[in-house]
Amino acid sequence: MLETLFLNIKANKQVFLMSVSTTVTAFSILGLFFLVFTNLNTLLLTWDKQVQLIVYLEDKISKRQSVKLESSFKSHKEIDSFSFVSRKDAWKKFKNTFSEKSKFIDVLGFNPLPASYILKFKDSPDRLKNIRTVAEKIKNQEGIEALEYGEKWLSRFERFMIFLRIFILCVGGMLCTGLIIIISNTIKLSIYSRQEEIDLMLLLGATHRSIKAPILLEGLIQGLIGVIIALGIVKLMHVYVRYQFQGSIESVFRGVDIQFISNSFFWAMIISSIFVGCIGSLISINQFLNARNRK
Amino acid sequence: MIQVFNLYKTYEGNSPALSNISFTVHDGEFIFLTGQSGAGKTTLFKILFGWENIDRGQVLVGGINVGKLNKNNLYILRRKIGIVFQDYKLLNGKTVFENVAFAQQILGSNRKNIRFKTWDALKKVGLTKKKEAYPNQLSGGEQQRVAIARAVVNGPQLILADEPTGNLDPDISIEILELFEQLNKQGLTVVFATHSTEILRSKKHRLLTLNRGKLV
Numbered sequence: 001m002l003e004t005l006f007l008n009i010k011a012n013k014q015v016f017l018m019s020v021s022t023t024v025t026a027f028s029i030l031g032l033f034f035l036v037f038t039n040l041n042t043l044l045l046t047w048d049k050q051v052q053l054i055v056y057l058e059d060k061i062s063k064r065q066s067v068k069l070e071s072s073f074k075s076h077k078e079i080d081s082f083s084f085v086s087r088k089d090a091w092k093k094f095k096n097t098f099s100e101k102s103k104f105i106d107v108l109g110f111n112p113l114p115a116s117y118i119l120k121f122k123d124s125p126d127r128l129k130n131i132r133t134v135a136e137k138i139k140n141q142e143g144i145e146a147l148e149y150g151e152k153w154l155s156r157f158e159r160f161m162i163f164l165r166i167f168i169l170c171v172g173g174m175l176c177t178g179l180i181i182i183i184s185n186t187i188k189l190s191i192y193s194r195q196e197e198i199d200l201m202l203l204l205g206a207t208h209r210s211i212k213a214p215i216l217l218e219g220l221i222q223g224l225i226g227v228i229i230a231l232g233i234v235k236l237m238h239v240y241v242r243y244q245f246q247g248s249i250e251s252v253f254r255g256v257d258i259q260f261i262s263n264s265f266f267w268a269m270i271i272s273s274i275f276v277g278c279i280g281s282l283i284s285i286n287q288f289l290n291a292r293n294r295k
Numbered sequence: 296m297i298q299v300f301n302l303y304k305t306y307e308g309n310s311p312a313l314s315n316i317s318f319t320v321h322d323g324e325f326i327f328l329t330g331q332s333g334a335g336k337t338t339l340f341k342i343l344f345g346w347e348n349i350d351r352g353q354v355l356v357g358g359i360n361v362g363k364l365n366k367n368n369l370y371i372l373r374r375k376i377g378i379v380f381q382d383y384k385l386l387n388g389k390t391v392f393e394n395v396a397f398a399q400q401i402l403g404s405n406r407k408n409i410r411f412k413t414w415d416a417l418k419k420v421g422l423t424k425k426k427e428a429y430p431n432q433l434s435g436g437e438q439q440r441v442a443i444a445r446a447v448v449n450g451p452q453l454i455l456a457d458e459p460t461g462n463l464d465p466d467i468s469i470e471i472l473e474l475f476e477q478l479n480k481q482g483l484t485v486v487f488a489t490h491s492t493e494i495l496r497s498k499k500h501r502l503l504t505l506n507r508g509k510l511v
Contacts, residue, residue, distance in 0.1 A: 205374035
């Protein structure tokens with residue numbers, strides 16, 4: 001069977017190579033989408049872990065109200081720890097952060113910043129949800145002026161990620177459909193170039209299975225070679241981007257490492273390529289054999 | 296070996312290709328199937344090896360009811376039959392040996408068996424010295440011998456030869472006919488389709504004559 005397979009590929013080299021090139025292109029595009037998604041997802045998870053709930057206090061908060069707030073924080077098991085930032089400390093930190101603008105800051109002449117509690121939440125898959133829930137529960141408590149945890153832009157980013165997931169699924173689906181058609185047509189050309197031989201095989205008593213097997217294998221190989229080369233291209237892109245931009249990214253987003261596509265995406269691509277190759281071949285050979293059915 | 300009962304076959308929009316055909320071919324017989332071009336010889340052959348459907352009637356080949364076979368088990372019938380065509384149907388990219396061995400490969404035989412049986416088939420048709428030649432290096436008669444070797448290599452019970460001498464000179468045609476005679480003497484049932492009067496006169500065998508789809 002392998003011998004037949006290699007002879008077929010050799011006999012239709014150009015068509016085979018064209019089909020593999022198309023497979024490479026399609027899976028490279030898919031791989032690049034996965035690469036972007038993997039890293040955006042990692043970024044989201046990193047930000048997610050860094051999100052804290054900041055409880056800004058009223059200037060006239062009483063000691064009793066502070067103690068009541070702290071008890072409330074302790075009663076929520078989702079909260080890992082909390083720390084108090086006085087007005088003085090907040091102002092000092094602000095001046096350090098914007099030291100280049102110190103002249104403008106000094107002109108102010110007073111400290112506009114409130115005191116606050118910084119609430120750190122425990123690591124869990126529902127971390128963001130827990131932050132929202134606790135925020136809702138405590139927002140109306142006495143002594144609290146405002147709450148801040150970057151809710152709006154995080155929600156928008158999450159919605160963007162959902163959209164990206166759906167977009168990638170749709171693009172992936174379209175690419176796979178296109179590839180099935182392309183591989184099917186390539187295999188069809190291969191079949192028609194061997195039409196005489198296949199007809200002879202039928203007349204000599206070959207089973208449909210023995211005729212289909214090398215054809216299916218041909219499609220599978222087209223898909224696999226295509227995806228392996230595509231993964232190589234995506235890896236090269238990953239290495240290049242990492243080499244060029246890792247430093248810049250780390251300076252903005254600490255602890256974020258530009259990653260290659262996740263294992264699940266990797267295997268999804270491999271399995272898709274096998275699926276696409278087999279289905280494309282099956283469509284063609286079945287069409288051919290059905291046309292050969294007795295009239 | 297072959298039993299045909301009230302066979303009808305019509306192609307869409309045309310007059311019947313075969314009409315109320317009934318005949319029997321016994322094991323080990325040699326039959327000439329004759330008739331003008333378009334009489335229905337090839338259509339009958341195509342039905343016998345399952346390449347065409349039956350509209351009405353019953354056809355039994357080697358005990359197998361041809362009409363009851365589906366696309367997935369037609370191979371059972373075809374492995375009992377050796378088919379020889381007017382245009383040889385050899386694969387130009389394969390040598391003589393490979394062309395004959397091809398039939399054995401389809402059965403999934405092992406290499407040793409393939410070599411042995413292919414050599415044996417080539418001996419029967421007298422082409423062992425040409426085993427490495429390609430079809431385009433052979434004469435018409437030699438190509439037909441290769442086709443015959445391929446038809447018998449799997450040890451079929453029946454040979455269907457559809458105008459095997461149609462493209463050959465009279466002298467070569469007689470040689471090919473002799474080859475079929477030898478195979479028949481070895482026990483193979485042969486149905487030899489021809490419209491050549493020289494061929495028909497050269498040997499005394501039972502004649503089945505088709506005229507416009509009917510047996511005369």
